[in-house]
Amino acid sequence: MAGDQQKLHAIMVPYPLQGHVIPAVHLAVKLAAKGFAVTFVNTHSVHHYYISKSLPSNAGGDIFAGARESGLDIRYATVSDGLPVGFDRSLNHGQFMESLLHVFSAHVDELVGGIVRKSEPPVTCLIADTFYVWPSMIAEKYGLVNVSFWTEPALVLNLYYHLHLLRENGHFGCSDKREDTIDYIPGVPSIKPTDLMSYLQAVDVSTVEHRIINRAFDDVKRADIILCNTVRELELESISALHQNQPMYAIGPIFPNGFTKSLVATSLWPESNCAHWLDARPNGSVLYVSFGSYAHVTKTDIVEIAHGLLLSGVGFVWVLRPDIVSSDEADVLPVGFQEHVKDQGMMVPWCNQIDVISHQAVGGFLTHCGWNSILESMWCAVPLLCFPLLTDQFTNRKLVVDDWKVGLNLCDQGAVTREEVADKISCLMNGTTSEELRRETEKMKSILEDALAVDGSSQTNFNQFVKKMNKKINLLSNHV
Template sequence: MDSGLSDPLPPHVVFYPFPIQSHVNTTMSLAELLCLAGFRITFVISEHGHSRLAQYTDTLRRLSASYREEFVFKVVPDGLDPDAPRSDDNLWKIYDNYQKDAGSLFRELNGASPVTCIIADGLMTFSIDVAEELGIPLIVFRLIGPQCFWTYFNVPQMIETGDLPIKGEEDMEAFIRCSDLPSFCRVADPLDPFLQYIIAETLQTKRAQALVFNTFDQLDRTVLEHVRKHFPNVYTVGPLHKHLKLRLAQVSGAQSQVQFNSFWQVDRSCIAWLNKQPPRSVIYVSFGSLTRMTREQLMGFWHGLVNSGQRFLWVIRPDLVAGHEQGSEPIELRKATEERGYMVGWAPQEEVLEHSAVGAFLTHSGWNSTLESLVAGVPMLCWPYYADQQLNSRVVSEAWKAGLDMKDICDREVMQKMVNDLMVDRKEEFLSSTGKISKAAKDAVTEGGSSWESLDCLIEDIKAMRACSYRCLQ
């Protein structure tokens, strides 16, 4: 074995995301960045996700044309019937099926082509056991922000000190109030299965070789200092959607247009509608891919938007409202929508947020949506649904001064006032704050920026894993 030592095979990285749209989309951006660095990628994806990408996007064709056999998909079942909703009600079933099949999956992949490392979703750290058994390094990729991760990490201490479970309506005298804690912490029993699951997944991360966040140092510097005391190998490589565009542009010499990897049919007619609107005059409304609401909540939002007098672009997924029938809205609201609003089933969100007509974003405060809005310099009106979103909305409003928090409220009058605060009364104040964060985010993913350099470090560290593994085979 002579020439092989000086020219080993490229690193082979297996990506193992939780199979919901937001996690797959962001993880795929990181996977493509490593593929650009010369790595071989195997991307584990559910049959449902794979079929959705094939049906609604050109992602599979584009990746195949760009990277051929260097970026391949491993399609696996998620345990649900094809027509079953991939909503939060069924996430446990998907998790259980993935956990059951992880051992055979990684043995198969490692047998076909030795795996340099696994980059696993932070929700599926059960894969650490299999990785250790096979002697494969594993890196955890958390799809939440560092603030939420740090909160989860401290939940055992909060239980020990009596801050959890929350008792009655009291609030802690601190920046983070009880109402701002992630939704999983809003339980009466500290032994609640989901709370215990979150604790276990977070603490398991300490067994991984490294931890990756989709953020940038300037945004989360203080909390990252705390995290790094317990997790020395932390890489901050975001905002990934912008980072990928810049790296692709460096390779191609032209600005790259990366298509959103949507599990829903994108309606691009909204771009033509936005083109006809004045600058910063539209509030974009989208509650992500999992949020569910009642019809009463929907109508509360609707009345608030219409009564505000502002233009709006609203994404209403087919499954957003349980039992909702299209076309059943009151006639007066449909008329008001035609006058000042536009509605689609799904929108190209990155493109919408970067459009000059968009002046604010009514959002569920998912981490991806939050970052996309910050990069675009668009202030947010936050209505969090679950998981990390309650905390994200608090940080947006109080730490970054990038918007308003409408947590746990769906009142048309409050909605109307907050929309006008963002779009009229305090417009310049919020645009100033988001503009500064937008510049910092773009600087971070520009060559020489903190996220650019962190990704370079991650690339070199994975190469070192490959070199070490290769020497062990000699």
């Protein structure tokens, strides 16, 4: 009946990389707590090869079992990305992206169709990662509200959104690409070409990643709503510029409630417990080092960073994924390094990052500048040492170092050297520069906390999104 309030039911499809899955999981929990039914869709690969490894044995292969026990209506489904589960997606990134571009949509289409036909309450919206090329097609096919979920800063979305301007002005896709400052993007006062995302700095723009970017950022312009994991007060100009084109809600930072360990498993590897080691360390004395879940680092850089850590004398927890250099490279550390630093540092293949950086012993974070890591660090008032590796991380670095003043560059002159690593660690952890960074991170922490408060900007935006969704669904119901 038209007068009844229909329960909202969202199908959520995150991009199959950990940095995208994590905020999508937290958003699913946040939506369910607001009364949504959510069907969360992971790829077979993300589920079986990675997340299932960190599930408790009684979960029955369902990462949301614990969330449902707490009363949240979150269903779980998995779908093929078009490749065998055992295929090494990290080592064969190009083939992985080709499959996501050409094959994945057919599997999603079939899955969504099945859910739409059978689910109660009826499916009302599709919430898909902005990097997908197919959401508008599938949402239109099944009569769903098309919600695009952007997991990176609004600045990065704004630059991709105006790719045509970068191309027209010779800052992207031109053989004689300009090197002058970019000052013509709406909502971006100025940015250097070297601060653009790595894909926009590339000489070869015919790659699969560029084909995905071209199609995805055309497709997002057909979305009914964009949700962005950022904070209005941090990126007001970019958010305002994008909002001129279509409804956009900054609802970040999207964290587990209370910034505690999530009810839902999101890790791609089993996690080591660092608490006992950290408990024995003085407050603010430990540097946390992690380069994320996917990007590779050269063996040369790993060796220089290792020597720099040793020279600095600073205590550290270093996350060294087994595939940090490549999926088949062993012994990436200098000979004898682990013996030399056994009293100085702890090395683990993976850990719960929230647990570590929120620990009182941690006073700095050497990071690849993934957006989740940046938001988590600012929430914990932990300053950053920036070592961007790919994609949005170069633009994120600009925000951290140049705009918000909560971090330093690891290597100002290009190549990583052990001497500069040791020097920058010292600046980050001790002295006048360290004190200045900590003051700024405390300011950022307050901004994030205020945004998530009952009347804060992000909470208000989230409530407005839910209200808009209800209005859209009621309008659709009245037309049926």
